[in-house]
């Protein structure tokens with residue numbers, strides 16, 4: 486396993502090299518894969534998945550459609566917005582004032598919803614919804630396969646219990662396309678190195694955004710595309726074009742860039758899986774930076790249970806030494822809480838058996854149970 490060896494550096498310093506995360510080859514022997522995925526979820530809350538078997542054309546078709554959409558002029562794209570939270574959004578993330586240098590499409594994975602949304606997204610809605618369906622089905626099956634491996638690794642009585650939650654017809658999984666325009670790109674996409682991006686829109690140029698993204702010495706200066714957070718769902722499968730941007734937090738203020746590899750997926754443990762495993766797996770904090778020279782496109786599937794599903798530590802993960810760390814809640818309840826808070830909020834703390842409230846303003850921590 487290729488692992489990060491975090492050397493302590495100052496807050497918010499970035500280790501300069503990519504590719505430090507565990508890399509898991511899904512085509513290898515099952516017991517080997519199980520062992521590695523388990524360790525990666527425990528130690529990092531994320532890993533890179535290669536040889537995953539997802540058909541190339543399914544990924545390529547989805548990417549091409551996404552570039553066509555984001556390459557349109559702003560008024561065209563706005564037909565698919567504003568986000569409610571589904572639909573097209575630009576710079577505003579969620580409903581609570583979070584912003585970033587990103588534009589996105591957020592879709593529910595339910596087919597009826599995809600069909601309906603496609604009408605405002607594409608001039609050929611049938612084709613668009615078909616391509617999204619193919620991608621979502623393939624990535625859902627891959628997510629279910631990983632969850633089944635995890636179920637076996639955790640020695641659950643029913644090893645398929647986690648996989649069934651995302652395979653359920655009523656699953657609340659969502660799919661997100663994030664586009665981070667290159668801040669130095671001219672309208673015609675020059676300098677955009679083959680990214681297939683006919684970026685006509687002027688809304689995200691560096692002049693207008695007021696951002697300076699190149700240091701005096703010509704080096705990269707971080708401009709936040711998507712701020713620090715953990716994903717609320719169970720498991721996230723993220724794939725991007727060949728442009729650096731995603732970073733994961735592997736320790737106090739230690740951000741590791743995830744090397745972009747269009748043939749791989751970055752798999753991230755979400756909050757719900759942290760709870761289901763009673764904290765054995767960690768939901769990883771991550772963020773995305775923009776790249777001054779190249780526009781970046783990420784396609785992100787968030788595997789979630791149905792809204793009424795009960796989220797609580799699985800019995801096999803509760804021991805005398807490690808009693809239940811979380812109180813039970815439904816996915817609907819957790820999702821609602823997610824939308825009441827800012828992107829960076831540590832919302833899982835609200836569901837601890839010993840409930841913790843973090844006052845965002847002054848960063849004071851109050852143990853509710855001790856009041």
Ligand SMILES: C=C1C[C@]23C[C@@]1(O)CC[C@H]2[C@@]12CC[C@H](O)[C@@](C)(C(=O)O1)[C@H]2[C@@H]3C(=O)O
Pocket residue numbers: 570578579580581583591659661714715716717718787823824825826827828829
């Ligand atoms: C600011 C917000 C955007 C978000 C909902 C939230 O209130 C906090 C969590 C955010 C997040 C992060 C992961 C996914 O991208 C997302 C769709 C999700 O489920 O939680 C987004 C939400 C969003 O953009 O609507």
Ligand SMILES: O=C(O)CCC(=O)C(=O)O
Pocket residue numbers: 661663711716723725730731771772773783785
């Ligand atoms: O675009 C990325 O690489 C990260 C996006 C992300 O974290 C999200 O959409 O939740």
Ligand SMILES: [Fe+2]
Pocket residue numbers: 714715716771
């Ligand atoms: Fe995320």
